[in-house]
Amino acid sequence: MKAFAALLARDMRLAMRAGGGALMGALFFLIVVTLLPFAVGPDLALLRRIGPAILWLGALLASLLTLDRLFASDYEDGSLDLLVTASLPLELSIAAKAVAHWLTTGLPLIIISPLLGLLLNVELTAMGPIALTLLAGTPGLTFLGLIGAALSVTLRRGGVLLAVLVLPLTIPTLIFGISAANAAITGLLTFGPAFTILCALTLASVVIGPFAAAAALRHGLE
């Protein structure tokens, strides 16, 4: 448990330091969402309709943005060798890194999302539920991303491969996240079922992600 906490604290500290990725995701999210109204034009009804989808897509891309360095930096400086052989199971070490990544990348996105909702003409009353869907969905994105990050760890330009590998896996999360968010806005659909499935998807990836990533890392380091 001490080892888990030590790794979590180190990764969070690294993310906050210069060159870390902590605010990168949030800034990217901000830019994507800010550009959209300019691209679509001042059609408030349209913006309101596609708002949740944009928030979700932005969150998805922003959380993938910094994932490719998750294992690659540890691989390059030799830390990964020590993580693999340590007495803390590799699966738990990976989970610690994922939690640190989510706390420094995913959580800031959720915190600024109500603000960005204003740019997309999303009503204030709907912003709570939308932030809730992001809160339930983004941990799943991080844990799914682990698999791609682990598979591409030994490659020099792993980032593109990571996106190609991981984005298809995120489709279910995206579908149910956006339907729950839309339900919160339009009220035509019911929020409950989509949100429950979203939570289930996240829980499944929290379980599968570390095991798949650990297997990929052990194989990759050979």
Added chain:
Amino acid sequence: MRLVADNIACVRGGRQVFAGVSFSVAAGDALVVSGPNGAGKSSLLRMIAGLVRLAAGRLALQHGSEASIGEQAHYLGHVDAVKPALTVQENLRFWAGYLGGKGDVAGALDTLGLGRLGDLPAGCLSAGQKRRLSIARLVAVERPIWLLDEPASALDSNAQTTLAELMHAHLRNGGMIVAASHGPIGLDNTRALQLGTA
């Protein structure tokens, strides 16, 4: 406690690196692995640490605890496992916490002559100082087996002496050392293993 390798073989990228290597290291023993470039010195150390799979043979720690060899060994590789963005102290404190040591971080830094640099970002360190920081890990966390890959690389003569003293103390306390090196590592009474001569 005794580390025994029985006829182990190593295959990297489909090519056989070595085969039929056997050795045994008892508590208090040091084994120095030598051989030309590409003979598999590093691969052998990584194999003992559990990072590379054995292609053949057996590798076991006799009369030891149940934990795997990797959990009881310190692996000091080519790269120093030092994060440039963290300070010297933060780097070592992390490894001490993660590897589960008692954690005399300040004492370990003093031993390696880094005591006054504790608050400096590790990115500012020279190659030799980074190596010292990496070696401080072996001091801060006690483990019976040391796997050292070219431990003296980039170290100045002072630090080499310190390293030799540390290794002596480690052996006196019943530790084991397997080191890969081209030159002498400052220990007498070592056993030698020559790779890549066949």
